[in-house]
Amino acid sequence: MAEKVTIATVARHAQVSRQTVSNVINAPQLVRPETRQRVQDAIVALGYRANQAARQMRTGRSRLIAVRIEPTRDGINGTVLDRFLHGLTETAEASGYRVMLYTAPDVDREIAAYGDLLSAYELDGFVITGTDHGDPRTAWLAEREIPFVTFGRPWDHPHAHSWVDVDGAAGTAEATAHLVTAGHHRTGFIGWPAGSGVGDDRRAGWRRALLDAGMDPDGLDVQTEDGIAEGARAARELLGRPVPPSALVCASDSLALGALQTLRSAGTAVPVIGFDDTPVAAAVGLSSVSQPLGDAAARCVDLLTDLLDGPHRDPRQVLLRPALVLRHPA
Amino acid sequence: MAEKVTIATVARHAQVSRQTVSNVINAPQLVRPETRQRVQDAIVALGYRANQAARQMRTGRSRLIAVRIEPTRDGINGTVLDRFLHGLTETAEASGYRVMLYTAPDVDREIAAYGDLLSAYELDGFVITGTDHGDPRTAWLAEREIPFVTFGRPWDHPHAHSWVDVDGAAGTAEATAHLVTAGHHRTGFIGWPAGSGVGDDRRAGWRRALLDAGMDPDGLDVQTEDGIAEGARAARELLGRPVPPSALVCASDSLALGALQTLRSAGTAVPVIGFDDTPVAAAVGLSSVSQPLGDAAARCVDLLTDLLDGPHRDPRQVLLRPALVLRHPA
DNA sequence: TCCAGCAACTTGAACGATCCAATCCTGCCT
DNA sequence: AGGCAGGATTGGATCGTTCAAGTTGCTGGA
Structure with missing residues (x-):
């Protein structure tokens, strides 16, 4: 020994x-x-x-950053976190930091967990995922001047803190433009109910692309909760309209997958493009908008280490472009 | 403040x-x-x-356990790690431990990472996933008397150290028995090339179930690498045999998915059961054998804390039964 | 009566790093 | 040659906790 x-x-x-x-x-x-x-x-x-423990005791810094690992909700979108985590760990290691995981069943418990983590391990910073309008977590951290970066924009105050996000609108716009170029003048959209930043953004991209091409988006979209069954139902509804769409862009792979099922059983040849490029999309040959998760994670670490190492740097923001992955259904 | x-x-x-x-x-x-x-x-x-840092400095124990987060290989099987990690973090928290992540591109670098982690953070223990025959990592750790638990059996020395695993043979056996009971006297198997512990185990379960039912497994299986395309090819081969199988059990969801594609385009109504119950299986309505990953993770933490807290406990082993999840293809 | 023995609690030292202030060089100027 | 500025190097104190070795006060047996 x-x-x-x-x-x-x-x-x-x-x-x-x-x-x-x-x-x-x-x-x-x-x-x-x-x-x-x-x-x-x-x-x-x-x-x-x-010895990090000794160093930490003297300097008060642990070179540890914390990330929440969520209970896999849908399952389909779970791999997003997986790839993100891997990128995060890899980049953090390169900068001399380590990633520590924590769980929390809800927002209140998550904030309680911050206290635990900070006083017991003196964590240097947090990477927060899945922020939403008026997130209490970012408020709590900001109030205590604890460094953090979110993966996802604070939709109400775009410059409130450092964040990294993927330009969802650009993604759906590219997908829509691709279909329009292929001759689909009536490209529809299946998205989530208005109110969520991410969902509204993705719908806006589709809308903009259609308007840019001189087409009218009215009557070509549906709002529904996420899920395969919901996607299937939404597709049925769209197909039943007086002027049905000839192609579809969806706010998620789950919705797209449901839509595919409906279309397949209806025997209609309507191309569908999903969002997130999950393994499921790859498996069934569904075209999808792919988020550069490795990059996103790396930028998160960059921004966070900027806050930690740099002397009072201002918050910075990074918006990444997703990529359209085209496939042919089997 | x-x-x-x-x-x-x-x-x-x-x-x-x-x-x-x-x-x-x-x-x-x-x-x-x-x-x-x-x-x-x-x-x-x-x-x-x-303050954990101060405590650690005195006691030499950090209440930190490390887990490797692998680059998502296939994508399809990636979610397995995701659910496992979540369970691990949750159970660890309950026992007063935290989970730290690390990455490593290969086994040698992984062993180098152990040194880093141990000397810098004085990690208490490791959870190792994806072990294989004669794994150098477990040897390295055992030699230095560093506590660890593997998720996956050491196939060559079953009692060498503490491990948790899922009884793959029981899973394929149950799947096979289910199909046999449903009247499929010729239930085939698509599995991996002989030599991998996991793959051999899953094939053995299928074989045993057929023999138990008084049927002859000969000529009903194929060996192929993992992957959707490989699964499709294997299914084509099986269907082309003189006495083709009337149902299929596969060693992975990837293989099963490929088989499904072949069967669908051939218009044959041959039921298929996969393995791992990935989101893809759920999405396409593929029956699959589901590993109790949350349980497995919890037992890993239990065994590890036993090693850490208990006074020189002997290694223990836990074998969990998977569950057959039946679905109807959409 | 005296002290061993015990329970309950207190004090001093140590873990390994960094910060601070003091000291030691070295070269250079007068 | 003496003095001095400046940077390089040194020893001591410190972070918050636990370990080891006390101290106190009480009970009970000879």
Whole structure:
């Protein structure tokens, strides 16, 4: 069993004091290059790694960021979190941070969890997913000046804090434009009920694309809750209208999948494009709008480390473009 | 901003010494009930929470367990990890532990990561997923006497360490028995090439179920790599045989999905049962064998905390039964 | 009466890093 | 040669907790 290697061990080995070793690590410019090299050699030779607990106790910083792992709701959209988490962990590691998970059944308990995490582990920051209008969590964190970045825009105050988001409107607009270019002058939309930032945004993209192409979006969309059954029902409704759409863009893969079922059983050749590019879409050959989750996660870490390392940086925002993934149904 | 509440603050408030507060937390039986109550009241009143970094520095234990988050390979099976992680985090929290994530592109780098994690954060233990024959990771950990639990059996040495697994053979056997009972005397199997513990196990379950029902499994199975296209190809091959199967059990949902495509385009009414009950299966109405991932995660934490808290407990093993989820294809 | 033995609690030291202030060099100017 | 500025290096204190070694007060047996 290897002996514990502390900063004192390194100091002895390199014939310098503890402080010099500490300086080599935290403020290398203070140390003469020759000495610095000797210390660094010792660090490598001994396999020294700073004890985070001790460092944290002195500095009050843990180099730990927290992310909530949600109970997989739908299942279909669950993989979104999965890919996001992986990207987050990878980028965080590169910046010398680690990702810690926590769960919370609801918003109140989540805020309670912040207290636990902060006082027990002195977490440096949070990455918050799935924000909505007037989110109490961001208010709580902002009030206490705890660094955080959200994945998802604060729709009511766009510049309130740092966030990363994917331009959903651009995604649905691209999907719509693709269908319009392919000759579908009546491209419909199945989306969520008005009121959710994300849902409204995705509908707006479809609308804008149609208007840009000189077409009238009226009567070509349906609002429904998310889900396969709901998507199927919405598609039936659209097809039953006096002037049915000849192509469909959906706010989610779940809705798109439901729509596909309806269309298949009706024997109608109406192309459908979903949103999120979930494995299900890939499996059944559904075209979909793919969110660059790895990038999004990386930018989240970037913004957060900016807040943590930089001296009082202003909040920054990043809006990423999704990509349209075209497939041919099997 | 609330002042930092340390053990000294509590001690002053409850008119006792630091050590007594520490005892109330870690060894309550040493403190007179009356005093204990007074201290506990003070803890609640002040909202005191032990600083893990300081505790860790003294005890050498961090109450942190690490789990690797893998790059989503297939995508289809990715959600398995997602649900597992959530269960892990939830159960760990209940036992006073936290989950930390790490990534590693390959086994060598993963082992290097252990060193980093252990020396920098003094992690208490690891949960390892996706073990295979003669896994170097478990050997590395065992050699250094670092507590760990695997999700997945060490096929070569069943009692080498603590593990939790799902009885894949029981799952495929149940699926097979279900089809046989429904009158399908020729139930085929699409599985992976021999050599992988998991794959062999799942095939063995199918075989056993057929033999138990007095049927001959010979000529009713195919071996192929995992994937939708591979599943489709395997199904074509089986259907082309002199005595084709009238029902199919598959080693994964990917294979099952491919088989379904073949069957659908061939217009044959052959029921298919997959494995893992992924969201894709749910979406397309594919029957599948569902792994109790929440349970599995909980048992992993249980076994790990046993190793950590208990005094030199022997390794334990847990084998969970999966459940057959029946669906009707849309 | 005296002290062993115990329960209940207190005090001092230590974990390993960083911060602070003091000291040591070195070269350079007078 | 002496002094001095400046940066490089050093020792001591500190973060919040737990461990180890006391101290106190009380009971009970010889």
